[in-house]
Amino acid sequence: MTVIEIDGLRKSYRATKAVDGVSLKVEEGEIFGIAGPNGAGKTTVVECASGLRRRDGGVLxxxxxxxxxxxxxxxxxxxxxxxxxxxxxxxxxxxxxxxxASFYDKPADWRKLMDEWGLADKRRAGFATLSGGWKQRLFIALALVGNPEVVFLDELTTGLDPAARRTTWGLIRDMRARGVTVVLVTHFMDEAEALCDRIAIIDRGRVIAEGSPRELIAQGRSASLEEASLEEAYFALTGRELA
Structure with missing residues (x-):
């Protein structure tokens, strides 16, 4: 079942077109990646889809x-x-x-959620004392406290060390295993390749490619490359670097 449907989404900031006709669909129960370089329009798409920003045009x-x-x-x-x-x-x-939890009509049991996400020992810890990995674990728990059907995660692992990134990847997979549809915004191609069922690559406010990691790699593979990673495919599809 389609849980997110976007058709011709547009959003501008004065003369800058942040999102220029984006169309995509997200199916129930998948981890859907929105990937691309910084400033490509990824966050704006999520903000419009989650009701945090008004779109200029298109259907959502x-x-x-x-x-x-x-x-x-x-x-x-x-x-x-x-x-x-x-x-x-x-x-x-x-x-x-x-x-x-108080913001929702039918929230999850926040105490149980704290236990499930390994935060019980940090219950009385102040936010400022938490490491980057613990902060991200808390943000995931906060995103789940309303018993959501869909979760939007924007650049969740930016600034984390490799071990914390891998731990966070496991938490995202656990989220999907609970039946939650996940929309993951990232500019890390290794992350998108490891986690996502399907990915839309956005560049300069437009979707330039969409498909499974394997399909995108096939699209971007050049004759000179017998094997390619998703990052190499990105370079081939866009002709420019990620950051």
Missing amino acids: RVLGLDPQSDRRGLLQRIGVQLQEAALPDAIKVGEALRMY
């Missing part, structure tokens, strides 16, 4: 709802973790989860 449906006209209802059914997410330094892990 998430779980059958319009993120603009049905924003209140949609926010009760999705979870969002944005790239610039932050919490007050002094707030404790348990306090943050309890506060976020």
Whole structure:
């Protein structure tokens, strides 16, 4: 079943076209990647789809709802973790989860969620004292506290060390195993290749390629490469570097 349908999405900031006619579909139960370089329009797509930013044009449906006209209802059914997410330094892990749970009509048991995501020992720890990996684990728990059907994760592993990145990948897979549809925004091609069922590569506000990692690699493979990674395929498809 299609849970996200985007057709001709447009969003501009003055003279800059951040998103220029993006169309894509996300199916229930998959990890769908939105990949591409910094400034490509990835975050704007997610902000429009999650009701956090008004689009200029195009059709958007998430779980059958319009993120603009049905924003209140949609926010009760999705979870969002944005790239610039932050919490007050002094707030404790348990306090943050309890506060976020209060925003939803039918929240998950935040105490159980804290246990499930390994945060019980950090319950009284202040946000500022957490390492990058623990902060990301908390952000995932916060994104799940409303019992969402769809979760948007934006550049979740940026700034993490390799071990913390791999741990976070496992948490994302666990999320999908719970039946949650995951939209993962990333500019790391190894991450997209490892996690995603399908990927849309966005460049300069447009979808330039879409498919499974294997399909995208096949699209980007050149005659001089017997084997190619998704990153090499990206270079071949766009002709420029990721960052």
